Amino acid sequence: MRLNFVKVNPVENMTIFVLDQVDSAHHITVANRLMDYSNIHGEQVGFVENPRSLKGKSLNTLRLQMMGGEFCGNATRSLAALMVHLKSQPIEGDNGIYNVLLEVSGSDDLINCQVRATSKNNFYLSKVNMPLPQRISNTVITFEDNKIKTTRVDFPGISHFIVEANEVDDKDEFLHTIKRNMSKEDYNAFGIMFYDSINRYLTPIVYVRATDSLYWERSCASGTCALGVVMAKNANDNINKKIKQPGGELEVSVTMNNENILEIFLDGSVEIIAEGIVYIDDQL
Numbered sequence: 001m002r003l004n005f006v007k008v009n010p011v012e013n014m015t016i017f018v019l020d021q022v023d024s025a026h027h028i029t030v031a032n033r034l035m036d037y038s039n040i041h042g043e044q045v046g047f048v049e050n051p052r053s054l055k056g057k058s059l060n061t062l063r064l065q066m067m068g069g070e071f072c073g074n075a076t077r078s079l080a081a082l083m084v085h086l087k088s089q090p091i092e093g094d095n096g097i098y099n100v101l102l103e104v105s106g107s108d109d110l111i112n113c114q115v116r117a118t119s120k121n122n123f124y125l126s127k128v129n130m131p132l133p134q135r136i137s138n139t140v141i142t143f144e145d146n147k148i149k150t151t152r153v154d155f156p157g158i159s160h161f162i163v164e165a166n167e168v169d170d171k172d173e174f175l176h177t178i179k180r181n182m183s184k185e186d187y188n189a190f191g192i193m194f195y196d197s198i199n200r201y202l203t204p205i206v207y208v209r210a211t212d213s214l215y216w217e218r219s220c221a222s223g224t225c226a227l228g229v230v231m232a233k234n235a236n237d238n239i240n241k242k243i244k245q246p247g248g249e250l251e252v253s254v255t256m257n258n259e260n261i262l263e264i265f266l267d268g269s270v271e272i273i274a275e276g277i278v279y280i281d282d283q284l
Helices: 024-035 054-058 073-086 171-182 221-235
Strands: 002-009 015-018 044-049 063-066 097-104 111-117 123-129 135-143 146-155 158-164 189-196 201-208 213-216 239-245 248-257 260-279
Touching: 002 073, 015 024, 015 073, 024 044, 024 213, 044 073, 063 073, 073 097, 073 111, 073 123, 073 221, 073 260, 135 171, 135 221, 146 221, 158 171, 158 221, 171 189, 171 201, 189 221, 201 221, 221 239, 221 248, 221 260
Parallel strands: 015 044, 063 097, 158 189, 201 239
Antiparallel strands: 002 015, 002 260, 044 063, 097 111, 111 123, 123 260, 135 146, 146 158, 189 201, 201 213, 239 248, 248 260
């Protein structure tokens, strides 16, 4: 199988887009091969498809189908930047600012992104209007005879656990504890956001169920938004924060009214790294 691909760098959350139409039955196999160290190597794979909804078709936009059916904010804003880069769709723009609507797995609504061009022709700033959380709940995880307080934020397509980083020594084993606790739930993906509140530093890890893939990500868009939601809820006020993480900074803005979350925006850089052809074994 010969596939056209683009590799992008949204704050080092390395993402591979497959541009050709691939049967959904093969998504998991293809994604695992592309993410492998011996292949293109990345943290996640998104398949660029034709829209399925009537609204998406009427707008002549594209659909981003993530490898496990999850929602990914970094991949969403990256595909928006790629569409501007390739000029592959009619996109309204003014003074180097472009508005892009996308269909995305894990979301019932179209997702709006704002892409800003820069002086580098492969480097963009891209902001995504994130879906609102479906549920926010405080929970206590029993771990190594300790009670670890977490806040769980459920978004469409992915759930995140916000944890104070300094309270957990063995973070890998803590993840497996969460995974065991989640085993009876119907979910696409979950993340644990280890946040060092003293140094204001986020370390994200994300597990995708369909591909059984686990990555200590260099940045996580939906996880950053989950942290922003918790910050806004705790302050009972709007927030705008730049969150440091291994790959750089993502900026999250949360708007509230009467303790309700009204809007969440996630902003950061997107760099187009490579475009080309990749070969996958025909025996899928």
